[in-house]
């Protein structure tokens with residue numbers, strides 16, 4: 001039994017000594033915003049809990065000092081009513097810290113004032129006053145906010161204790177209060193550290209579930225979600241949207257002639273190059289194998305063809321060093337533009353796929369547009385030497 005407790009204490013101490021998590025500022029802001037949302041949801045649920053606590057305190061008041069219990073009850077009820085402004089979202093747009101400051105000031109203030117009013121005095125309520133500090137150590141992840149929340153009730157406590165107590169009792173209460181404050185602040189910092197770790201882990205898991213582990217491009221599932229969202233936005237705002245499907249030409253030959261490792265490097269290099277060539281608002285994902293898709297929001301047909309051609313040309317000029325010498329590869333691209341002929345994601349993807357296969361049939365290393373009449377001039381003429389797309393040079 002003792003052994004278990006010692007191990008637990010050791011684990012706790014080790015957790016407390018965990019090095020701080022170095023979250024980038026943007027992730028730190030996202031974590032705080034996520035925590036604020038959770039805390040905001042929690043606040044209305046606390047109303048019945050604090051209501052019950054007030055009721056129990058009032059019963060205790062009658063037990064301690066029946067003569068002044070009525071006045072104390074009035075103080076407690078007034079505090080509950082005032083605290084209501086913090087429990088529910090209001091039109092003033094108060095943030096979580098402000099709402100917690102109001103709630104804590106009303107409740108802790110009521111405990112302090114009632115203890116001061118009742119005959120046993122403040123030392124009897126030290127346990128409740130100290131315990132109330134800990135409830136605030138989980139509602140914020142910022143030390144500054146925590147100190148701002150507890151500042152006013154702490155000042156009230158010090159003033160009333162100084163007025164009521166003899167010097168020695170005042171000093172003893174102050175030491176207890178400061179000790180509780182220090183512990184509550186440490187709990188808050190520890191809670192923040194655990195929260196940071198959990199957030200970091202969540203972000204890593206999210207990234208893993210959204211991205212292809214080999215290339216780092218979005219995976220099929222995530223790309224579909226993103227594309228559906230972009231399509232809904234395009235539909236709603238009457239904006240254009242295009243999709244380009246890329247397929248590496250004769251990729252099987254790369255694997256057969258250069259090995260799978262080099263094949264993998266080709267896929268990674270393609271993703272790096274395409275991501276570098278696309279805009280921030282574009283999305284690039286791997287459908288599977290050597291097939292990739294670009295979702296291009298706010299892009300019309302002419303822009304999409306230009307973008308696809310730019311990708312094709314920059315990939316065709318890449319030279320990859322391999323043990324067998326430099327390797328170049330090309331891609332065939334099919335472009336489809338959102339419109340009545342392809343009104344949703346599956347239709348758009350199918351159209352881009354068909355256009356891509358037309359590019360393959362037209363000799364590879366070229367761009368084709370969905371819905372383009374077969375006899376019409378090609379959007380991009382097949383590049384020189386497109387028949388033998390994969391070459392060692």
Ligand SMILES: Nc1nc2c(ncn2[C@@H]2O[C@H](COP(=O)(O)OP(=O)(O)OP(=O)(O)O)[C@@H](O)[C@H]2O)c(=O)[nH]1
Pocket residue numbers: 214247248249250251252253255259260261262263264267288289290360
């Ligand atoms: N190295 C590597 N190869 C892959 C991966 N996924 C699929 N492949 C290979 O990609 C090749 C695709 O070959 P095919 O579907 O015949 O297409 P292709 O050779 O590119 O021919 P075309 O598309 O007609 O130009 C297969 O040899 C697969 O094994 C991967 O993650 N890494």
